[in-house]
Amino acid sequence: MTTLTNLSKTIRQNRSVVLAYVAMFVLLAAVSIYRPGFGLGDPRHLRALLLQAAVIGLASMGQTLVIISGGADLSLPWTLTGAAIMMTIFTQGDNAAMAWAIPLVLAGCAVVGLLNGLGVTVLGVAPMIMTLAMNYILLGLIAGIGMGGVGTMGRYGQPPEFILAVGSENIGEIPYLIIVWLVLSVILTILLGRTGLGRRIYAVGTSQTVSQFSGVNVRSTLILVYVLSSVLNGLAGILLAGKFGRAYLGMGDPYLFISVAAVIIGGASILGGKGSYVGTVGGAMLLAVLLSLLPVLNMPRPFQLIIYGLVVLLAVFFSSSRLGSSRT
């Protein structure tokens, strides 16, 4: 009995997360009935869906942390692109070079995150502006080096075999990428839910003033959040280069909107203090199902954008309707 009340309490507390998953399953069931052979009817289609969700989910890891801390990471697109391109340039398809190239690239991402964090905390620039400016800076730097400097005109060689294998091959029937995503999801969920850092991130996102007076080092927490976010975005870039088989300028651009959408659909508040990676996973899967729905229903691609927008609005509306005047 107590477990049941506990369960219903958990559901009530995480209404928007539950809603994202329920909506995803309802849509999936609807597709499976409407078009047998799609969705639940075909394991291969399910696997493709999961893979699509993994791509969205991987690109939303850093965004989840930053949004919970009360900011938004608009430097995601070019951190992701930059990591992917630098990794390919450094390794030139050589597996052995990965040993130094990947740590170097991720360290570069950490510097980007550090600069974001210092801008937000020390200079006091609003997160949205600081990360937006950083996105411009990275765009200029990478496009400048990639197009003007090295003179490769967008050809950066191939990602190493290992990264390609992780991005596109299966172990048994399950793609490596999904396994990597699963492992990272568990790590992130533990980080947010079970560690002191996780609690500090929620605290800072809820109220910086109260956190400060409660003995939380707001400055170091925020800097760490931005460093983690950039490193995770860089990691996503490297993995996506493996999935797409190459790195290219602008490869990160679609993920700015999608990552924010996945995090918000997953029940996070853009004002901070609320959200979870489990929610983001739900949001990513819902977006992946929606994405696959359109060709099935013979809807042209533009509807994808219209539906994305409506789904985000609906998600925000549902998650906030009970809270009355509080903004989400």
Next chain:
Amino acid sequence: MTSSPATLDTGRARTTRYPVRRRVNIYDLIPLILFLVLVGLIFIIKPRLLNFNFIVVKSNAGLTMVLATIGQSLVLLSGGIDLSIGGVISLSNSLAATQMAADPGSILLWTVLILGIGLLVGIVNGYVVAVLRVAPFIATLASWSILNGLALLVLDDPGGKVAKPLKDLVRSDPLGIPNSLLVIFLLIVLWLIFKRTRIATQIYAVGSDDARSYVNGVNVIRIQILAYALSGFFAALAGIYRTVEIGLGSPIAGDPFILTSAAAALVGGIALGGGRGDLINAILGAFIMLFIFDLITFAGISSFYTPLVQGIFLVAAVSLNRVGYRARIRRALEQ
């Protein structure tokens, strides 16, 4: 958040107007100084550009950005942010390039329709933000996505063309100066008039502190909806002008303006979070962003580096503004 300006005059009854001591603050001049420095550098690198034609070319090229920045600034002043500007520009650009026929009746009809769509989108944005209380960032991001989808339905690839009479009208210069420059001057004059009205004061007040504005009798919902509606209107206007400037339509024409309009406004000293800044400085901010590109190109550096410099300018300008704001607060406290 700070308290509302001293002249807050929103009551229906006669209220006392306290004289505001106007002192020129060096930090208010940052955008103008940056603007002049950039222009100076451009002329030093390319002295032969020092002629009237430069002004014509720059005001023609800059008007889209100026219009987008004005809309964005009004929303920023009211405490929000409008990311749907890109969607409105894309949609109005696509509509103008495909629907307008080369006769004055059709041009007039579609201009009115497109501006109406912009207003409507703004009103819906304002309603979602002010009444449904969705955070502006999310609300306008969602409407950007929807509008981009609609633009793709109108025009799936770059194409269409500008109606000839419209182009001739916009490009004519009956007064000897280009219409774009005339429009910018007109907008500055309108702003100087508008700034003295009660509505403008209320926009500043809502941006400073919406709760205190509310208890002081400001209709916060109406003011927020108005700010977004004006933003939608100016974005639609920018989309139509963009069609004339580029000569064709594109379903993603507006995307570059989403974040650059905000960046230009912020470089121009408008505060994110609202309540502080001036539209004239924001217009200068729009030109600063454009001149950075020119300067880099003229200096022989690959133009791909432009965003790098723009990003550094953005952080520097916003940090300087913050320093200036703090200095002002300190001085006010000392008095």
